[in-house]
Amino acid sequence: MRALTIRQPWATLIALGEKRLETRGRRTHIRGELAIHAGKEIDREACERDPIKSTLAKHGYTADNLPTGVVIAIAELTGSYRIYNTIDNGTHIVRCPDNKYNFENVVYINRNERAFGWYEEGRHAWELENVKQIEPIPAKGQQGFWHFEVVGGTT
Numbered sequence: 001m002r003a004l005t006i007r008q009p010w011a012t013l014i015a016l017g018e019k020r021l022e023t024r025g026r027r028t029h030i031r032g033e034l035a036i037h038a039g040k041e042i043d044r045e046a047c048e049r050d051p052i053k054s055t056l057a058k059h060g061y062t063a064d065n066l067p068t069g070v071v072i073a074i075a076e077l078t079g080s081y082r083i084y085n086t087i088d089n090g091t092h093i094v095r096c097p098d099n100k101y102n103f104e105n106v107v108y109i110n111r112n113e114r115a116f117g118w119y120e121e122g123r124h125a126w127e128l129e130n131v132k133q134i135e136p137i138p139a140k141g142q143q144g145f146w147h148f149e150v151v152g153g154t155t
């Protein structure tokens with residue numbers, strides 16, 4: 001299956017179901033099942049800022065006990081949406097395949113989700129659904145999408 005390496009604490013926030021959008025500088029056409037790999041690097045400064053710190057603490061995590069170098073969740077990548085900032089009412093994504101602004105498809109980004117990503121105008125939010133946290137499986141990880149071999153129905 002495809003896999004994506006994400007730095008900590010963001011990988012754990014996804015695995016816990018607290019972060020549903022992964023923000024990136026480009027869109028992706030990839031859809032489907034995706035292994036979430038916690039990279040070896042931990043952004044300790046981010047772990048000390050709220051709401052990241054309080055959200056991790058709610059689940060028993062700190063910067064000192066986050067898993068690294070392991071696949072920690074399986075999710076479904078269901079969409080890639082352009083980020084828009086509006087002066088009057090905050091940050092939004094538009095759920096349209098062609099990213100045309102249509103008010104029926106506008107999704108407001110709430111405070112916690114906004115704090116868990118980089119929501120700059122023109123970037124993209126990759127939507128993750130049906131996230132299932134799994135027992136950590138050691139894996140090396142790579143930049144970008146990579147192939148994760150699921151051995152013997154481990155997931």
